[in-house]
Amino acid sequence: MLMEQLSLLPPALRTGRQINFPKILRDRYDLLVPKQEDGLIVLAIFQKVRVGTIERTFAERIIVDTIKQVYAELGMGSARGEETQKYDETLHRLLRHFLDKNIEEKTYQLSSYAENFCDMLEREVHTAINPSQIQKTFNDLVLLLGLKLETMEDFRHWYHTQFFKHKSDIGSQLRGLQAQIEDTIEQLNDLVKNEHDNFREMLIGCEALLDRIKEQTDKLSSAFSSKDDIKQLLDDATLSEEFDFREMKREVRIYFKDIEQRLINVSHTIDRIKPKINKLYSDFEKRDFDRKIESFLLYMLKNSTSKFGRAKKLVGRTVNDVEVFLPKGMEPKEYYSDRSRITGVDYMQLLEPPPIVVQQQNWDEEDLHRQAEVRRAQIARDKLVAMWCDQIIADVNTKKKINFSDYYYKILQKENDYEAAVKVANEILRDFSKKEGYEVIVSEEMMLNPKHPYTGIWKMKIKNTGS
């Protein structure tokens, strides 16, 4: 019954019969629910009154000015000459429900419907989140409920007045939070999509906003803790026998459950956004840092200068002798290096030696034996030559004078080796020719030996003149 009194909704809506709206609602709907421009004009006047720009009662001129402002804002220009008529029509439309006219004083003021309408509009759009207020509201709800559980009538009153009224307050607080989050997400998406000069500042702004929303959500959650008291009171009530009570109790429980879920959702949304914001930060920091390094590199390369000396010849290549200077005002940086005290030599650019060519060694294994024999014969001959040389030197020193030709044939005879004989001759004659205190006398007299008919040697005497 009470529901029907409190609402314009026809009973048919609840019973499922044909809907039959009151005629007045149908006729005046467009006047009660204003078009965008009309609503904004009313809202603008409401805000002007609130901040004190205009008095509570105002002249028609103020309305016309506001209409002009709103039309200009919405880009709704009118053809020349039509403006006055349009302003007049608007004024008359608003006079039906939104403006009250004082005929005597020819002044206007906003109707209480207009004030309620604006208040509702603002609350819907810019809800001032006020957890402490919600806390008080809940306390009141609990307190009153404690007193209203005696009879069904009392409980109905609590349900339809207190609970419904506060339900709307709580709902708008939650919608406010959600709207703030949506705004922030929109801003963040805009940040990601578009290059903004003040990207960092905007990001900081978004983050601060989210922190604030999170804080408010937590406060609201804690303010809602009284809901458990309400549930408890309802559970303990003696009215459980009543069907209506059980229905309304169910409604209350569903409502709180819904609120709880929505608060959790708000928290989760923020928790999901936070890491993305951090990523944006690090991307931005990195992007900014990368850009600066790139700029720094180009600056250094572009503004450094160089001085050229004579070209330097290195192994296998020649290079320019270049001395580079960093840009003006940019100093080479120091690092700790005590190496010179340890090694005594500073780092030097040394010429690189050419790479060693590795020789391929091929062995003819079958020939190795022959080569060994040749080498052994060579060594044997060298020993033989040395032995004969030693003997001749000894003889020169003891006999004072020798005839080398005799030795020559003696070697040939004993050793039967021309090469050895020639080598001994070569060594002995070369040594004694240079040696002080000895003299080599060669006379052009061919010495022959019948045992060696094809060989001849000049007569050569070695004389020891030193002793």
Next chain:
Amino acid sequence: MEDENKKYGFLETEESGNLFADLDFALKSGQHIQNYPHQVELFNYIEKYEDEIRTYYRNLFKVNLAGKGTDYTRYFFLEMDEESRGIVKSRAKKLSPEYTLLGILLLKIHRIDKYFINDIYVPDLIQLIKTNDEYKNFIYNLFAKRREKEATEIDESTIDEWIRNALKEFERLGWTHFDPRNKDLFEIMPSIDRLFSMYSYEIHNIDRLIDETNTITEKTGGLYAVEESETE
């Protein structure tokens, strides 16, 4: 006296017997030590006795053992702080301008462009530097005083030489590590970030620096305009 002994007690350990001389030589040569296989023994040794080793260098050599980075990017090196700068000035060495330029260039390529992952093949790097439209002309101008198209064999060798010598110097500092089996392959070590910290002020203020340079250019009637047109 007892306290003093305790302070440098780490020197008495067996590990110090095996590793301290190598570590000391490396650090005093200006080398950076990091958690990479070729330096892992020295790195673990420093980490184990970090405080003691720091005290040792602070008290006896008036230098700071700095540790930068985290986990796998952590590295150690000796540095002069404000206090020691005046005292040990003679033990400082300057990173030459040409090496500085290659260091920044290498980092830009490696860290930002990410042209390479892990091992970098030196001839690839040389090729890349010589063909990059963004800066090749600046480089040919610096090392050859010519445009790329007019460069002679000597000019090409000069650039090759610059890159190879700089890489050798970075190897000595521990900023790069050459593959012992292939002398043309190297890896950039985390400690190359030291170059960033050296120039962090200039990098962060680069926009202002460029603005100032441009203002000077305007005031001097476009002193750099000729160079610019040459390199474009």
